[in-house]
Amino acid sequence: MKLYADRPPRLAFQLFVDLLTVAWIAGWVLVGRFVHEMVSALAVPGEKMDDAGTSLSAKLLEAAGKVDDLPLVKDGIAVPFEGAAKAADQLRAAGEAQVEAVSTIAIWLAVGVVVVPVLMWLMIYVPLRCRFIRNATSTQRFLEAGTAADLVALRAMATQPLHKLVRISDDPVGAWRDGDADVVARLAELELKAVGLSAKRLKPAKG
Structure with missing residues (x-):
């Protein structure tokens, strides 16, 4: 298989384009990672809500258990604490949902940022490169025969x-x-x- 030209000017140009292609892909991958990190930062409030809801729910349930175990205390005194714990669970669930949504958006945005420009370049680069390899290889075999x-x-x-x-x-x-x-x-x-x-x-x- 003939990958590169014999003639120095064309060989140099092909090597330049190949290196440019690698740099183009690597550059957009870095941009994609940056976009992912920037968008993922939006999940911080959701993470805090998740942590706060989890912590608050645990403390309220612990308090409900202690109150319920107190002597001379009517049954049902712990109900408000349990209700508050459920509200804290909802806060945790909302935070978790926000984190998942932001994470999904961050991934797809990063993929889009990388794939679109890289694919556009490869749609031009790959056919031209393959055509050269095909023609050069067939002609080289032609001569070798x-x-x-x-x-x-x-x-x-x-x-x-x-x-x-x-x-x-x-x-x-x-x-x-x-x-x-x-x-x-x-x-x-x-x-x-x-x-x-x-x-x-x-x-x-x-x-």
């Missing part, structure tokens, strides 16, 4: 834009048929350059 310059030149005439072909020859097909070595070499080099391979990989055209 012993393909000569004239066949690579033929591929250039089938794949390269017309305006690039006419820069090499007004009649590239005719020149190829006539075995014009200079035109064939330039056509082959054009094709290899397009897929990021060096012309040094070429074998001489068949006689």
